[in-house]
Amino acid sequence: MNASGKTLLTQRVKVSRGEIHIIEERCKQCRLCIELCPREVLQESEKVNEKGYHLPEVVEEPEKEKICVSCGICEVACPEYAIWVREKKEMHQGRGIYGKNSSNR
Amino acid sequence: MSHKMTRGKKPLLPQELHPMDQWLRSERMPHIWCAGCGIGPTLYAWVRALDTVGIDKDKVVYVSGIGCCGRGSGYLDVDGFHTTHGRAIPFATGIKLVKPDLCVNVISGDGDIFSIGGNHFIHACRRNVDLLVICTNNFIYGMTGGQLAATTPIGDYSTTTPYGNIEPPFNTPYLADASGAVYVARWTSIHVRLLEKSIAEALRMKGFRYIEVLSPCPVNYGRRNRLREVDDIAKWFWQSSVIRHGADTREVQIEKGKPIILGNFVKREKLSYYGELKKLEEKVKRAAEAKK
Numbered sequence: 001m002n003a004s005g006k007t008l009l010t011q012r013v014k015v016s017r018g019e020i021h022i023i024e025e026r027c028k029q030c031r032l033c034i035e036l037c038p039r040e041v042l043q044e045s046e047k048v049n050e051k052g053y054h055l056p057e058v059v060e061e062p063e064k065e066k067i068c069v070s071c072g073i074c075e076v077a078c079p080e081y082a083i084w085v086r087e088k089k090e091m092h093q094g095r096g097i098y099g100k101n102s103s104n105r
Numbered sequence: 106m107s108h109k110m111t112r113g114k115k116p117l118l119p120q121e122l123h124p125m126d127q128w129l130r131s132e133r134m135p136h137i138w139c140a141g142c143g144i145g146p147t148l149y150a151w152v153r154a155l156d157t158v159g160i161d162k163d164k165v166v167y168v169s170g171i172g173c174c175g176r177g178s179g180y181l182d183v184d185g186f187h188t189t190h191g192r193a194i195p196f197a198t199g200i201k202l203v204k205p206d207l208c209v210n211v212i213s214g215d216g217d218i219f220s221i222g223g224n225h226f227i228h229a230c231r232r233n234v235d236l237l238v239i240c241t242n243n244f245i246y247g248m249t250g251g252q253l254a255a256t257t258p259i260g261d262y263s264t265t266t267p268y269g270n271i272e273p274p275f276n277t278p279y280l281a282d283a284s285g286a287v288y289v290a291r292w293t294s295i296h297v298r299l300l301e302k303s304i305a306e307a308l309r310m311k312g313f314r315y316i317e318v319l320s321p322c323p324v325n326y327g328r329r330n331r332l333r334e335v336d337d338i339a340k341w342f343w344q345s346s347v348i349r350h351g352a353d354t355r356e357v358q359i360e361k362g363k364p365i366i367l368g369n370f371v372k373r374e375k376l377s378y379y380g381e382l383k384k385l386e387e388k389v390k391r392a393a394e395a396k397k
Contacts, residue, residue, distance in 0.1 A: 023123060026134055030141035030323075030335045036295070053140075076153075076297040079145030080135055081123045 018070030018085040020058055026082035029053035033074035033083050041068045128152045130182050141335030143294030143320025144174055147241050150297050154304035166209045168197040170217035173248045174241055191221030194229045197236050205379050215242040215256045219275050230284030230313050235377040237307055237314045243322035251325035258361050262329040277317050279354040282371050287312035289371035293319040293342040303369055312377045
């Protein structure tokens with residue numbers, strides 16, 4: 001509940017959007033970024049790097065709930081320092097970042 | 106950052122680098138650790154905590170022992186010290202006593218700190234040497250091929266216990282607490298944000314601070330214990346963990362089928378070893394002056 005008595009979930013808030021960068025040669029296909037992402041932004045791609053590991057990729061034409069909100073969990077949990085998120089400058093109108101697993105990570 | 110050793114690869118442009126790269130020797134990446142290893146996130150959490158607290162990179166020393174974690178001091182672009190097996194804490198004690206203004210950190214594995222270096226650990230706790238010790242506990246001797254460690258839970262399989270382990274493991278937070286550490290916490294490498302906060306809290310304190318980080322080892326621990334995929338271990342850590350700050354460390358033993366208790370367990374104020382040493386020096390000086 002915020003000061004005006006409305007819950008944050010029902011309020012329209014500005015949500016940040018993220019841009020995902022992948023350093024291809026470092027990835028070892030552990031799939032932690034895909035599993036931990038609270039918005040299911042990433043999926044395993046057909047593309048392989050020079051060692052034959054399948055790289056993660058951003059889901060094309062995602063639903064509204066599956067757009068990266070720059071929470072950075074993939075960046076901090078990646079054991080290879082292969083994926084990182086940069087916050088996009090422009091903000092989007094949307095609901096708060098209360099995805100299914102968004103707490104505590 | 107230097108790109109002298111690129112091993113024939115095209116160096117990455119500054120805008121293509123990971124935020125961690127300003128602390129890494131990028132030319133040595135990709136590192137040797139297995140896919141899904143918990144050491145990477147632990148080091149990144151530690152580095153972010155150093156950034157948050159605002160400790161100068163030149164004042165940071167990273168001491169590591171032998172094992173998978175031992176490699177870390179070579180990968181990071183801070184003053185590192187790769188020491189002999191189990192002796193990371195004695196080397197770090199020496200560094201801290203000679204150069205007390207440095208921020209000395211020991212990041213090593215459970216085999217290094219609790220098996221061969223167990224004695225050094227309890228004595229450093231007892232003396233309350235001003236160190237931050239982060240132990241990445243993967244429940245097994247990972248680098249040597251999956252032998253039974255002093256932290257393997259009862260009933261688990263390893264190359265040396267093909268019918269299941271019967272030896273009770275160390276309850277490491279209780280060991281640190283009973284030996285006199287001023288800060289004791291336990292997190293996993295999946296709870297990265299909370300781990301970062303905990304490390305930042307520990308970095309602001311003086312004395313012997315101990316943080317246990319439960320870390321997945323899918324290759325040598327998981328493969329033999331029905332946790333073959335990284336997701337399985339991540340799910341085990343995530344679903345069976347309970348966060349209980351200030352919990353009694355006697356009750357935080359890790360047992361299969363029971364919740365893993367995480368949190369910041371102990372926080373106490375105590376004068377560190379260097380502080381005691383300075384106090385003694387002043388006392389001796391005053392006694393000598395009184396004699397004159």
